[in-house]
Amino acid sequence: MKKISLIFIILIIITFHSNISFADKKKNIDHITKNLRCLICQGQSVYDSQSDFALSMKKLIRIKIKEGNTEDEIYNFLKEKYGEWIVYEPEVNKNTIFLWGLPLILFIFGGLLIIRKVSIK
Amino acid sequence: MKNNKIFYFVVILIVAIFFVLLLGLKEEKNYPPQSDLKKINNSISLKELYSGKNIFLNDIFLTNELNLINIWASWCLPCKAEHPYLINLNEKFDINLIGINYKDNLDNSKKFLSDLGNPYDEVLVDSDGTKSIELGAIGVPETYLINNENTIIKKFIGPLDQDDYENIINLIKK
Numbered sequence: 001m002k003k004i005s006l007i008f009i010i011l012i013i014i015t016f017h018s019n020i021s022f023a024d025k026k027k028n029i030d031h032i033t034k035n036l037r038c039l040i041c042q043g044q045s046v047y048d049s050q051s052d053f054a055l056s057m058k059k060l061i062r063i064k065i066k067e068g069n070t071e072d073e074i075y076n077f078l079k080e081k082y083g084e085w086i087v088y089e090p091e092v093n094k095n096t097i098f099l100w101g102l103p104l105i106l107f108i109f110g111g112l113l114i115i116r117k118v119s120i121k
Numbered sequence: 122m123k124n125n126k127i128f129y130f131v132v133i134l135i136v137a138i139f140f141v142l143l144l145g146l147k148e149e150k151n152y153p154p155q156s157d158l159k160k161i162n163n164s165i166s167l168k169e170l171y172s173g174k175n176i177f178l179n180d181i182f183l184t185n186e187l188n189l190i191n192i193w194a195s196w197c198l199p200c201k202a203e204h205p206y207l208i209n210l211n212e213k214f215d216i217n218l219i220g221i222n223y224k225d226n227l228d229n230s231k232k233f234l235s236d237l238g239n240p241y242d243e244v245l246v247d248s249d250g251t252k253s254i255e256l257g258a259i260g261v262p263e264t265y266l267i268n269n270e271n272t273i274i275k276k277f278i279g280p281l282d283q284d285d286y287e288n289i290i291n292l293i294k295k
Contacts, residue, residue, distance in 0.1 A: 039259045040260060052250060052260065053250070053254075053259055056224070056249060056250030056251050056253070056254050059249055059251050060251040060254050060255070063251065080159075081254070081255070081256075081257040082257060082259075
């Protein structure tokens with residue numbers, strides 16, 4: 001009886017663990033594909049698109065994750081093939097520094113204006 | 122006076138942003154293919170269409186000075202349009218032509234080649250499209266001229282036309 005209970009518990013743990021790791025992988029694939037631009041229907045992400053390109057891309061990302069590639073490695077691999085344009089979130093470099101910095105500058109500028117207005121009153 | 126300065130500054134800023142966005146609208150938004158002089162992953166292996174044998178691209182590239190990879194499918198109409206150019210290239214020039222059959226029904230692809238002629242020295246199969254993505258393709262048809270050092274000399278996105286055909290011939294003759 002004890003043996004059966006032990007086997008039963010082990011089975012539950014294995015099922016639970018495999019379910020969690022499957023959910024994690026799925027979440028990871030979704031996260032990556034949401035940050036990739038579908039190059040066929042360019043208004044959509046790979047996650048949203050049902051084009052042949054996007055379907056193959058999703059499959060390739062699944063394979064790459066299974067092979068143990070990290071998110072950054074997958075992005076780098078795709079950027080090497082298709083250029084920086086394939087990712088929605090561009091890297092911070094000299095070409096994109098203004099793009100990344102402008103919202104922060106506006107935020108600080110707006111904040112200072114508000115503080116000044118309040119302190120004058 | 123100070124309020125006026127801020128007002129003018131804000132107006133100028135808004136006008137400047139408006140013009141920047143207006144110029145942005147005129148810019149080409151389509152994907153600009155990353156084309157020339159890129160190394161391709163030569164460790165990719167694909168199955169041969171007729172024998173089902175696994176073939177590494179590296180083995181093919183090493184033995185030939187120039188290779189022309191053409192990604193095609195029997196369901197792709199533009200592939201039919203470019204087919205005569207591929208037949209001509211194979212007949213008239215010493216170039217290794219490799220066809221990669223993209224997401225296709227194998228019977229249909231064999232019929233396509235028996236009906237229109239087979240210009241390829243090797244016909245490989247990419248049944249799920251993942252190998253084509255590893256090569257940097259976005260769809261069919263696409264054609265890459267590659268040397269024996271795995272470097273893409275030229276990438277042709279879309280069906281080959283007369284200009285592309287002449288371009289390939291010039292590159293072969295170089």
